Amino acid sequence: MFNAQYFRTFITLVETGSFTRTAQRLEMTQPGVSQHVRKLEQYLGKPLLERHGRRIGLTEAGRRAYDYALRLFAEHEQFRHSLDDDSLYSGECRIASPGSVGLMLYPFILGQQQLNPGLTVSYHFAFHHEIISDVLAGRHDIGIVSEAVRHTDLDCASWHEEPLSLVVPADFAGTTLQDLASLGFINYSDGLDKASILLRANFPAEFRSMNLFPQQGFSNEVGLVLDAVARGLGFSVVSRMVLETSPWQRQVREIALTQPVEETFYLISRRGVTVPSRYHCLFETFCEQRYLERFGHSVSEG
Structure with missing residues (x-):
């Protein structure tokens, strides 16, 4: 029968490349990790691993199972976060950006988190291609890039200039x-x-x-x-x-x-996925604060 934990163990095994490290990370025994992988192979009816001495590799079925598992948990996280889309001041923020943006934006978001205890932050510093692939995989809700992205599965909108x-x-x-x-x-x-x-x-x-x-x-x-x-x-x-x-x-x-x-920064997100309202609130507030810091007067309306 389907068991999500088997897939979670398998993902961790692929990422660590070690049964021992997987057991440590998941607080399991090594035989427990082996059992999960065996059960998953039985469920799928295909061998997932190739063993080369102490090293392990993935079969073609293993690579496809890993990709599926990533999508599975990304969609699960997206669903969980979507339940509080209407809250402006609570929920998790999963953002990726280059360091040029994050050096200022991340401390700002932490300040917002202090003001709003219901807000949590997961911030990843990454390069352009990593940000795109992570947003596509659902590991982040929003990515910030310095070049416009044209991709059939992504929405891209200009956000801020520096x-x-x-x-x-x-x-x-x-x-x-x-x-x-x-x-x-x-x-x-x-x-x-x-x-x-x-x-x-x-x-x-x-x-x-x-x-x-x-x-x-x-x-x-x-x-x-x-x-x-x-x-x-x-x-x-x-x-x-x-x-x-x-x-x-x-x-x-x-x-x-x-x-x-001026360097233009863009926000990217998965096409067809509603971005929670808290993101719009955070990014707009940051732009307003940045405007005040740079020009020293309030933002005009209109």
């Missing part, structure tokens, strides 16, 4: 592209693209490509990029949110540019 900031060490006195080239560039995921857009807009006659700027380093965590800039190792281009939340903001400075460039 300026891009050209950031240099605090004692850097240069003003030209050649000065920046002598300093070098600190890169991160999408860093080259953002820098290219901002520099092309402000130095249209001189800028050709980012090849002019030697890369002095790379971090896959955008929040750490300004550490390298603060140490005088190079310059970078980041979202204003990254600069304003950085512990190194006093050791760096933003160069004023004549042509501001």
Whole structure:
């Protein structure tokens, strides 16, 4: 007979790759894990695992069972969360975003959670492709991305704009592209693209490509990029949110540019799935607060 716990055990086994670690994570015995897998194989009538010494792999049936199990539990979670769609201040928020957004949005949501004890937060920092796949799989209700997504199973809507900031060490006195080239560039995921857009807009006659700027380093965590800039190792281009939340903001400075460039962020969700009202409330409140912080007066109506 169908038993959801067997599928849960199987998912954990695939993710850990170990009967021992699965037993530890699920607080079971190792024979109990083996029994669950055996029962699931009997129920499905197919072997799910291939054993290669101590290593285990998945048969074709095992891969399909794993994919099905992920969808099964994602739909279960979506159903459970949908029961309190109308509540603005309670329920779980499952969100994924890049670090450039999460460094400011996550603390804001935690503040909302303190004000509303019925609200819980599950926040995942991830890269663009991970956010898309996780939202599609139902692991997150909302994903935030910096590029518009066109996918038949996703809704995508523009949400918020933030300026891009050209950031240099605090004692850097240069003003030209050649000065920046002598300093070098600190890169991160999408860093080259953002820098290219901002520099092309402000130095249209001189800028050709980012090849002019030697890369002095790379971090896959955008929040750490300004550490390298603060140490005088190079310059970078980041979202204003990254600069304003950085512990190194006093050791760096933003160069004023004549042509501001705004980075647009988008909200993605699964098509056909109603997003609970609490998300709309959270994201709108954040935008209003951010507007006040940037411009210092209330949001006009209309």
